[in-house]
Amino acid sequence: MGRPQLLLEPRSTPGVMAAKLLLPRGSACDPSGQRGAHQLLAALLTRGCGPHNHQQLAELIEGRGAGLRSEAHEDGLLISLRCTSEDGPELLPSLAWMVTAPHLEPDQLELERQLSVQALVRQREDPVQIAFDGWRNLTYGEGGYGHDPLGIEADLISLERSALEPLASDLQRQPAVLALCGQWPDQLTQQFGTLPGFASWPPGTGDAGRLPDTGAEHSNNRLHGSVMATEQVVVMLGQATIPHGHPDDLALRLLACHLGAGMSGLLFQRLREENGVAYETGVHHPVRAGAAPFLLHASTSADRADLTLRLLMQIWWELREGLLDQAELALARAKFTGQMAHAGQTCSQRAERNVQLCGLGLPQNFDQQCQSSLQSLDAEALRQVADRWLHRPNLSLCGPRQSLETLSRLWCSQSSRS
Incomplete structure (x- = not known):
């Protein structure tokens, strides 16, 4: 399928642009024994990609007052960029590099793993979250919707770079969608196919695949x-x-x-x-x-x-x-x-x-x-x-x-x- 499908919505918001890149692989696709893998991968994408290490990428984004976030939800991985219109041509290639050339450095992986584990520990102190986790497991069991996108602590602890690399490679082959909303220079969309990162986006399968079994109604226990x-x-x-x-x-x-x-x-x-x-x-x-x-x-x-x-x-x-x-x-x-x-x-x-x-x-x-x-x-x-x-x-x-x-x-x- 090649580079992402481009959706454009010009808006009269002077000097502001939002970009959203959606990849159809989320926590419902976490492999068995690797629950939390897609969220851990999503977090790592912002910690170095293409020509930028984690510090350079942070300086590139924050130095322009922009915002960059990557997160996995149940049905997909979403990369978000907010920036001024004039900075769009320079910052947008980072979204492509996050998919096509993520660094996945071991020290950054360990840092993100610790942050995910800490977030799961905090959730265990919240009775509302505990009740929801119980309902989710009761309803979906071991299916794709049966766990928080953050994952399961026991699985996260054992996740290494070797487990994330095939997931990162798989992201490049899926039919991605990129939406721009706001205002941007004309050349940004006219030259979209030649922008760094997007120009080298590998051919895809053109098929997002079937949604994994969510596990709904898996048990008679209610x-x-x-x-x-x-x-x-x-x-x-x-x-x-x-x-x-x-x-x-x-x-x-x-x-x-x-x-x-x-x-x-x-x-x-x-x-x-x-x-x-x-x-x-x-x-x-x-x-x-x-x-x-x-x-x-x-x-x-x-x-x-x-x-x-x-x-x-x-x-x-x-x-x-x-x-x-x-x-x-x-x-x-x-x-x-x-x-x-x-x-x-x-x-x-x-x-x-x-x-x-x-x-x-x-x-x-x-x-x-x-x-x-x-x-x-x-x-x-x-x-x-x-x-x-x-x-x-x-x-x-x-x-x-x-x-x-x-x-x-x-x-x-x-x-x-x-």
């Missing part, structure tokens, strides 16, 4: 509990659903807005305003190429955890059995529209959305198509989608042992409703 010596209890209820772009995904996103967007969301109203049982509530339904989570979560006190779980379960079943009234449906549509507008305010956001859509095989006007389809989704259509995809939730808990035992009994007595 309950996970993590004991933690705290008065706080975190409750997470949800299941793996469908990819972004699936015909039913828009309905799930409207339901997520109805439940979790703002203080008027049903979770906030029911759990906090009416019953005062939760410190924090929310819905997690991210964009995924595979089976995306649809997850309700709440943090509460140990003495209110029983009622919190009952309310979450009640709300979950209401999605399948009840209908939103016209006011609720109109509010969900307005929230969805507002979220889309808010997510496209900056050049960086717009460039990232452009590569995301292209990486998922969706048209660049996909968001406009969704807006046009909003009015065709009525309350019965939302109920049918909920009944189709929200029929078998998993529960993850984190908190003191006594609370977990009580909640486990409650779950076992009532979850048979599904």
Whole structure:
């Protein structure tokens, strides 16, 4: 396939340019026993590439007030550059060199490994993260979505350069997408194919390959509990659903807005305003190429955890059995529209959305198509989608042992409703 597909979106933002380079290999592609490899590789790409060692690359970027970041998420590796328009021609080749000529120096690898391990250690102190890790493992198991992109500490410790080199080589052969948004010199795009780094980009296979098995619904066990010596209890209820772009995904996103967007969301109203049982509530339904989570979560006190779980379960079943009234449906549509507008305010956001859509095989006007389809989704259509995809939730808990035992009994007595 050769050099990346180029997506251009000129914007009237004087003197600013954002570039996003998406490579279709993320943490879901981590090899067995090497969970965290793609994130470790992504971090290393900014620590020396092409003609620049790690210090020279930092000076090149920071000396111009620019920003450069590389990170792996579940479905891809994303390299981001923010800079002034006039610096674009000099800085953009670094994105290509990060892919075609990464240094992967052992001392920099060890430094990034230590930073990743430290981040994982900090996560183990957060009951919300612990509960989510439990839910993720319960739902996806050993599949590609079953671990944090940072990886697993035991795997990270053993990762050496020899394990990352084939992954780095594989990045060059995949169909990459580069999006520019903002303003840039005309010669930057006219001479794109001859820019250093991009001119020598090797031919690709033209095939991103199949998404690895995410491991969704891998087990009959639907309950996970993590004991933690705290008065706080975190409750997470949800299941793996469908990819972004699936015909039913828009309905799930409207339901997520109805439940979790703002203080008027049903979770906030029911759990906090009416019953005062939760410190924090929310819905997690991210964009995924595979089976995306649809997850309700709440943090509460140990003495209110029983009622919190009952309310979450009640709300979950209401999605399948009840209908939103016209006011609720109109509010969900307005929230969805507002979220889309808010997510496209900056050049960086717009460039990232452009590569995301292209990486998922969706048209660049996909968001406009969704807006046009909003009015065709009525309350019965939302109920049918909920009944189709929200029929078998998993529960993850984190908190003191006594609370977990009580909640486990409650779950076992009532979850048979599904």
